[in-house]
Amino acid sequence: MNRRKDTLKKIGALAVASMLCAGMLAGCNGKHDDAGSSEGSDAKAITLTNVSYDPTRELYEEYNKIFAVHYEEETGSRIEVVQSHGGSGAQARSVIEGNDADVVTLALAHDITSIEEAGMIESDWMDEFEGNSSPYKSTIVLLVRKGNEKDIHDWDDLAKDGVDIIAPDPKSSGAADWGFLAMWNYAERKFDGDEQQVKDFVAKIYRNVLVMDSGARGSTTTFVENGQGDVLVAWENEALLSLTEYPEDYEIITPSVSILAEPSVAIVDENADRNGTQEAARAYLEYLYSDDAQRLIGENYYRPSNEAILEEFQDVFDLSVDLCTIDDFGGWNQAYADFFADDAIFDKIYSR
Amino acid sequence: MKKQSNPIVKWILIGTSAAFFLLMLVLPLFEVLYRSLKDGWELFSSALTAEYTLSALKVTLIATVFALAVNTLFGIMASWLLTKFDFRGKNILSALIDIPFSISPVIAGLAYIMTFGRSGWATPLLNQINELLGTDLSLVFSVPGVVLVTIFVTFPFISRETIPLLNTIGRDEEIAAAQMGASGLVIFRDITFPHMKWGLLYGMILCAARAFGEFGAVYAVSKARGKTFTLPLEIDALYMAGSADSITQAFAVSSLLVCMAVIMLVLKNIVEYHGKKKNAI
Amino acid sequence: MGKARVTRKKSVIPGFGLTLGVTVAMLSLFVLIPLASVLAYSFRLSGQEFIRLMTRPNVVQAFATSIGCALAAALINCLFGTLLAWVLVRYDFPGKRLMDGMIELPFALPTAVAGITLTKMYSNNGFLGRALESVGIQAAYSKLGIVIAMVFIGIPFVTRAVQPVLEKLSPFYEEASMMLGASRLRTFCSVILPEIAPALLTGFGLALARGIGEYGSVIYISGNSEKNGTQVVSYIIMQKLNSGNVDYEGAAALALMLLIISFAMLFVLNIVQHAASRRTNA
Numbered sequence: 001m002n003r004r005k006d007t008l009k010k011i012g013a014l015a016v017a018s019m020l021c022a023g024m025l026a027g028c029n030g031k032h033d034d035a036g037s038s039e040g041s042d043a044k045a046i047t048l049t050n051v052s053y054d055p056t057r058e059l060y061e062e063y064n065k066i067f068a069v070h071y072e073e074e075t076g077s078r079i080e081v082v083q084s085h086g087g088s089g090a091q092a093r094s095v096i097e098g099n100d101a102d103v104v105t106l107a108l109a110h111d112i113t114s115i116e117e118a119g120m121i122e123s124d125w126m127d128e129f130e131g132n133s134s135p136y137k138s139t140i141v142l143l144v145r146k147g148n149e150k151d152i153h154d155w156d157d158l159a160k161d162g163v164d165i166i167a168p169d170p171k172s173s174g175a176a177d178w179g180f181l182a183m184w185n186y187a188e189r190k191f192d193g194d195e196q197q198v199k200d201f202v203a204k205i206y207r208n209v210l211v212m213d214s215g216a217r218g219s220t221t222t223f224v225e226n227g228q229g230d231v232l233v234a235w236e237n238e239a240l241l242s243l244t245e246y247p248e249d250y251e252i253i254t255p256s257v258s259i260l261a262e263p264s265v266a267i268v269d270e271n272a273d274r275n276g277t278q279e280a281a282r283a284y285l286e287y288l289y290s291d292d293a294q295r296l297i298g299e300n301y302y303r304p305s306n307e308a309i310l311e312e313f314q315d316v317f318d319l320s321v322d323l324c325t326i327d328d329f330g331g332w333n334q335a336y337a338d339f340f341a342d343d344a345i346f347d348k349i350y351s352r
Numbered sequence: 353m354k355k356q357s358n359p360i361v362k363w364i365l366i367g368t369s370a371a372f373f374l375l376m377l378v379l380p381l382f383e384v385l386y387r388s389l390k391d392g393w394e395l396f397s398s399a400l401t402a403e404y405t406l407s408a409l410k411v412t413l414i415a416t417v418f419a420l421a422v423n424t425l426f427g428i429m430a431s432w433l434l435t436k437f438d439f440r441g442k443n444i445l446s447a448l449i450d451i452p453f454s455i456s457p458v459i460a461g462l463a464y465i466m467t468f469g470r471s472g473w474a475t476p477l478l479n480q481i482n483e484l485l486g487t488d489l490s491l492v493f494s495v496p497g498v499v500l501v502t503i504f505v506t507f508p509f510i511s512r513e514t515i516p517l518l519n520t521i522g523r524d525e526e527i528a529a530a531q532m533g534a535s536g537l538v539i540f541r542d543i544t545f546p547h548m549k550w551g552l553l554y555g556m557i558l559c560a561a562r563a564f565g566e567f568g569a570v571y572a573v574s575k576a577r578g579k580t581f582t583l584p585l586e587i588d589a590l591y592m593a594g595s596a597d598s599i600t601q602a603f604a605v606s607s608l609l610v611c612m613a614v615i616m617l618v619l620k621n622i623v624e625y626h627g628k629k630k631n632a633i
Numbered sequence: 634m635g636k637a638r639v640t641r642k643k644s645v646i647p648g649f650g651l652t653l654g655v656t657v658a659m660l661s662l663f664v665l666i667p668l669a670s671v672l673a674y675s676f677r678l679s680g681q682e683f684i685r686l687m688t689r690p691n692v693v694q695a696f697a698t699s700i701g702c703a704l705a706a707a708l709i710n711c712l713f714g715t716l717l718a719w720v721l722v723r724y725d726f727p728g729k730r731l732m733d734g735m736i737e738l739p740f741a742l743p744t745a746v747a748g749i750t751l752t753k754m755y756s757n758n759g760f761l762g763r764a765l766e767s768v769g770i771q772a773a774y775s776k777l778g779i780v781i782a783m784v785f786i787g788i789p790f791v792t793r794a795v796q797p798v799l800e801k802l803s804p805f806y807e808e809a810s811m812m813l814g815a816s817r818l819r820t821f822c823s824v825i826l827p828e829i830a831p832a833l834l835t836g837f838g839l840a841l842a843r844g845i846g847e848y849g850s851v852i853y854i855s856g857n858s859e860k861n862g863t864q865v866v867s868y869i870i871m872q873k874l875n876s877g878n879v880d881y882e883g884a885a886a887l888a889l890m891l892l893i894i895s896f897a898m899l900f901v902l903n904i905v906q907h908a909a910s911r912r913t914n915a
Contacts, residue, residue, distance in 0.1 A: 049576060057593055084575040085589070090875035091575075098470035099493040099575045114879070118471075169857070172875035211774050211856040214868075214875060217592045222856070225599055227758040228774060245595050342880065350859060361817065362724055369720045370732070372713045376785055377738050379761075380750045387753065426659045433652035437644050445656070447896075447903050452664055453839075455895055456846030457744075458867045459888040462874070463667035466674055466885070473670065503663050526646050536647035558740060565743025567849035568867070572874075584745040584849075591749055606746040613741035621734040 045078040046280050049271075051101035053088040053174055053263070054217040055238050059300040060105070066296060067287050071280070079280060087215035088174035095120065095268060102272045102281045105265045107174025109134075110332035112266050120270040134262035135288035136302035139323060140179040142253040143223065143232040143239040150230045154255045155186040158231065159201055164210040166229035168219045170339075170346050174263075175216035177340060179233045182259040184339075185324045189257060203349035224250075235261070237301035240316065260323040263302075384610050388603035391596075399590075399601035400608060407578050408586035409608075411495055415502040415570075415582060416563040422503050423559050427510030427552065432544065434511075435518035436526060446515070452507045460504045461572020468492050468500075492573045495580055501569040506559045513555030514548045521547050550627030557623060561616040564609060583609055671892070674885035686883050687890065691859055692869060696890075699866045702776055703844030706783030707791075710840045711833060713784075714791025721792075722799040736793065739786045744849030751782055752853040774856030776863060782850045787840030794836030798829045831905055838902045842895050866891055 052060055064081040071079045084091065084099065088107035095101045096118045104121075106112055109132070115121050126132050144152050150163050158165055168176040183202055191197035210229045213219045216238060223232040224242050231253075232239070239252050265285050272278045287293055294304040298313040310317070329335035339345045389396055399405060434446055452460065467474045468491035482489055491497050529539045567584040574580040577589055583605060590602035678686065686692060720726075721733050739747065755762040755772035765772045772778050802825065810820040826833075848867040855863040864872075866887060873884040 051575065054592070082576045082579050084577065085592075086575070087875050089879070093874060093879045094493065094575050096470060096879070097465050097472075097492065098468075098475075098490060100490070169872065171872050207860060209860060210858060212858050212860075214852075214857065214872065215592075221592065221599075222774075225596075226752065226756040226773070228756065228856075340876070342883075358817075365716060366720050366724055366726050369713065369717045370728075373717065373732055373735070376788060377735055380742075380747065380754065380785070381738070383750050383754050383759075384746065387750075422659070422663070426656065429652045429655040429659070432648060433656050436646045437649050437652075439649075439653075443903060443907070445660075447899055448660060448665065449656075450899055451668070451896070453842075455668075456848060456867050456870070456888070456891050458848045458870050459671060459846070459891065460667075462870070462884060462888060463671045466670035466881070467667045473673070474666075500663070504667065507660075507664055523646065527644075530645040530647065536651075539646065540648075558737070561737075561741035565741070565746070567743060567745040571849075584743045587743075587749070588745055602749065606743075606749070609743050609746055613738065613743075616741050617734055617737060620737065621730075 045080060046277060047080050047082060048102045048277055048280055048284055049082045049084065049100055050103050050105060050284070051084045051091050051095055051099060051268075052105040053091060053107040054085055054215045055175070055220075055235050055241075056105065056263075057083070057085050058241070059237075059297065059302065062296055062300065063288070063293060066292060067284060070287055070290075070292075071283060074283070079284075081284070087172045089172050090215075095271075100271050100275070101268045102275060102277045103265065103267055103285055105263065105285075107261070107263050108177060108332055109262070109264045109326070110177075110336045111174065112264050113333060115266075115268065120268050121266050122269050125266040126264070128267070129265065129285055130289055131305045132262060133264050133266060133285075135265060135285070135293075135305050136263065136297045137305060138261045138263065138302050139236045139258045139321065140175065140182045140255075140261065141234060141236045141239050141258065142255060143234050143242060144230065144251050144253055146249050146251055148251055148253070152231050152253055154253075155183045155205070155257070156190070156201075158183070158208060158233075159204040160208075163208050163231060164229040165205065165208045165231055165233060166211050166213075166219050166223040167206075167209050167233040168216050169212045169214050172214045173216050173219075175219075175235050175238075175261075176233075177336075178235075178259050178261045180339065180346065181326070181329060181335065182255070182257065182324070185259060185328065186255065186257040199345070199349050206350050236303075236317070240301035254318045254321050257322045257324065260325045262326065381610060381614075384603055384606050388600065388607040391600045395597065395600055396604045396607075399604035402601075404578050404581070404586055404589075405583075405605055405608075408581045408583045408605075411498060411574075411580060412564055412582040414495060415499050416560050418499040419502045419506045419563040420556055420560055423506055423510045424552070424556060426507070427514050427555055428548075430511040431514035431518050431548065432540070434515055436523050449508050449511055452504055453509075453512070457505055457566065457568030458572065460501055460569040464497065464501055464504070464573055465492050468497070493575055493580065497573040498570055498580055498582060501573055502563050502566055505566050505569050506562045509559035509562060510552065510555035513551045513558070517548055517551035518544065550623055553623045554620060554627065557616050557620045561613060561620075564612050564616075668892070671885050671888050674881055675889040678882045678886050682882075683886055686886055691864065692866075692887070694859070694862050695864045695866045695869045698776065698779065698862055698864065699845050700894075702779040702865070703783055703841050703847075706780050706787055706844050707837050707841040709780070709784050710787045710791045711837050714788060714836060714840075715795050715829070715833060717788075717792045718795040718799055722796060723804070737789045739788055744786065744847070745853075747785055748782060748850040748853035751778075751785060751850065755781060755854065773854050774858070774863065775861060778854040778856070779851055779863060779865065782854050783840075783844040783847060786847060786850055787844055790840040790843065791833065791836035794832045794839070795829050798832040799825075802828050831908070834905050835902055838898050838905075842898045845894060846891055 050060060060083055064083070067081070068079050071077070084101070088111045092104070092106060092111035092114050095104060095115050104112060104115060109126070112121065112125065116123055116125060129135065142152060144150070151157065152163065157163065167179060170176040170180050183205060184198065187198040187201040191201065211222050213222055216235055219232060220234060220238050220242060222228050224246070243250055243252060265288065267278065267281045267285065272281045289306070291309065294306045294309040298304045298309060298316070301316065303317055304310045304313070326332055326335060337344065430449060434442060466472050468478060469475065478489070478491060489496060491500060525543050526539050529543055565584055570582050571585060574582065574585055581589065587602050587605050590598045590605060717736065721729065752773055753759045755765070755778055756774070757763055757766045762772055770777065772781065806824050807820050810824045815823070846867060851865055852868055855865060855868070857864050857868050870884045870887050873880040873887070
């Protein structure tokens with residue numbers, strides 16, 4: 001009897017093993033079919049995956065089109081770019097965990113550094129492309145409802161009682177980090193660097209935050225589509241986009257001091273080498289600096305890194321605003337450790 | 353119905369539950385349909401025929417079919433095991449089967465990433481298998497990954513339906529057949545399967561309905577729009593695109609899922625009706 | 634796994650080895666092994682770190698919110714779920730079949746769709762939200778919103794658990810009780826409630842467990858504000874994974890905590906069910 005049980009067990013195990021193999025093979029087939037059908041009959045088509053942050057959806061949707069035309073002209077091969085969007089930190093994590101990105105175009109250098117630390121990007125990535133590998137800039141502004149009922153003109157108005165703020169979560173959103181640093185910088189100037197006063201000021205602002213979404217896009221949706229709050233702390237490009245969509249309903253308030261946000265780009269060497277896309281990936285990121293792409297960037301409300309083209313858009317952007325940079329905080333790694341890591345300043349002032 | 357049943361109480365109860373039912377279940381459905389159609393038919397149909405939507409539909413269907421196949425096999429095996437035999441550890445086993453039912457979908461995605469992700473412990477093993485077979489299989493951030501987490505979240509759906517059904521029927525017929533020398537396959541085909549048929553179908557419908565709609569778990573392992581996105585992720589992407597048009601499109605794609613959900617409910621009711629009729633005989 | 638220690642009474646029915654093998658293997662492969670990874674990650678935290686994480690104000694608050702809102706939602710569902718079941722079993726009225734057929738809608742409707750739709754309905758530019766706001770209640774972006782979402786996803790659990798029991802319960806008991814002069818309420822409490830209690834508890838537990846771990850339908854409507862205490866545990870886990878400094882250990886530890894809570898609940902449920910089935914079999 002016992003023996004029979006054992007045989008049965010063996011049969012069972014065998015059945016399981018064969019079933020699993022079948023399942024896996026089927027899974028593989030599914031994947032290959034998928035790749036085959038989307039690339040069509042053209043065997044030379046290359047697929048690049050661009051893992052980016054939240055508000056760049058519209059920009060890359062258009063950029064991918066002009067790049068595909070350019071690339072086919074240059075090399076004769078067709079290229080398809082697959083986009084992935086989400087909170088910058090989350091996107092970096094997905095790449096570290098195996099999201100097969102050939103290039104990353106993220107909201108802050110720190111997120112690319114964390115991919116570098118996982119050994120997937122060569123350490124000199126910042127020097128690989130012009131301007132610290134940052135082809136476009138942006139800044140943080142305030143978006144209010146038409147009429148500006150709460151009379152908001154600068155960062156200190158956010159600390160007033162009764163102002164409901166919509167801002168993303170600095171723990172997960174790049175925009176939120178930039179915004180936090182912008183108001184911190186403002187407070188440092190206002191209080192002559194008295195750290196306690198600065199902390200109290202920023203803490204006061206964050207006590208006014210009504211809804212804290214995990215990403216910049218979520219915050220915009222909460223403010224614009226769902227009608228929450230009096231003021232949105234937003235990317236300049238997000239604010240301009242909302243204004244284009246609903247010119248009657250909103251006003252942009254540019255604070256006296258803000259921060260020069262430098263979203264960074266890099267080739268994910270480990271993946272690009274494996275996929276054989278190193279060349280295409282380089283071409284993809286380099287073309288971001290071309291005049292055509294820089295204009296497209298400006299049209300999508302990002303500040304072009306090319307000064308001459310930035311001038312062309314001077315009536316779109318308020319170029320007079322006083323912008324500090326991340327270097328004022330000792331670079332991103334320092335700033336992240338000081339402000340946003342667990343139990344760092346943000347945690348201390350936010351959850352007393 | 354009953355003589356002494358007070359009609360006032362009856363209608364108050366019916367009214368209250370109908371109000372709750374309308375408010376919580378019917379209204380959201382109409383909200384979806386209203387919002388998807390409020391900017392006209394054209395936007396609606398363009399949202400449904402967009403390339404991203406079609407690709408998401410395809411991935412969703414692939415995941416559903418695999419989840420159905422795997423979970424049906426599991427449901428049959430597990431219900432045979434748990435209803436025809438007594439053994440130590442049976443209770444623990446049946447409790448373990450129910451785990452995915454009450455687990456946060458977020459954990460499900462996390463679990464697969466920690467196992468099969470780039471730094472997951474099973475990845476070197478997977479790479480060896482890939483090398484051996486000459487494949488390039490990845491179990492996270494890929495269609496197979498979506499399939500796996502979908503299987504996870506729907507895992508107990510079928511066995512949960514078939515086990516109680518077989519429990520109530522008992523095992524006397526099977527014992528008699530076995531004593532007369534019938535083989536396991538014959539017993540299953542001729543005795544057990546007819547009993548569990550409707551329960552199985554019912555479970556499959558619930559499983560499919562859940563597989564269509566899973567969000568949290570799939571969200572963790574699917575990042576590429578147009579490649580590995582399922583319909584719920586596509587809805588999230590459209591909703592997050594933030595323009596008034598794209599939100600309407602999000603609701604348009606939602607209405608597709610709502611239709612699929614309603615179809616599943618209709619099928620479920622048909623199956624339930626047949627199942628009850630059969631049990632009544 | 635203790636599968637090697639499995640013993641059984643002899644049964645003439647074949648297929649024990651096969652089904653045991655397949656069941657345990659599939660369960661391990663698809664469920665247990667991935668979950669074991671979560672366990673392994675969370676054990677990388679030292680006990681001290683674990684305690685420190687669990688006592689962080691935002692974590693404590695999130696657990697309080699998740700459990701509190703899920704409890705409230707499960708209780709509401711017990712009330713309305715039982716009512717729905719009662720009405721569906723005992724009365725005839727137009728639209729009854731439709732009502733019966735739609736109870737499972739929250740299972741079939743994707744959580745993201747539910748979340749987005751409920752947010753639109755209850756935020757103050759949705760019509761229900763506006764109505765509620767005019768009487769001073771903020772529904773979306775508050776704990777109330779979380780409860781609403783959890784009520785939605787939990788409806789079928791209670792109704793479908795109680796319904797079959799009520800169907801089996803003969804109306805004669807109530808009639809007898811009422812003929813003996815007991816009030817309606819008394820009849821319900823002393824005759825019907827004890828009969829449906831195990832099923833009600835099962836439904837309650839399932840709705841509670843589902844609510845505590847819920848993500849998709851809750852995150853849109855909650856607003857995720859630490860200030861208003863509307864972050865749920867699932868959100869904190871996602872936050873840990875989404876932050877620039879990824880905290881796997883912390884996320885896994887929180888996940889483990891959720892797991893333990895779910896498992897404890899399932900365990901209690903199984904005991905209850907076991908006791909109940911023994912009673913009905915006797």
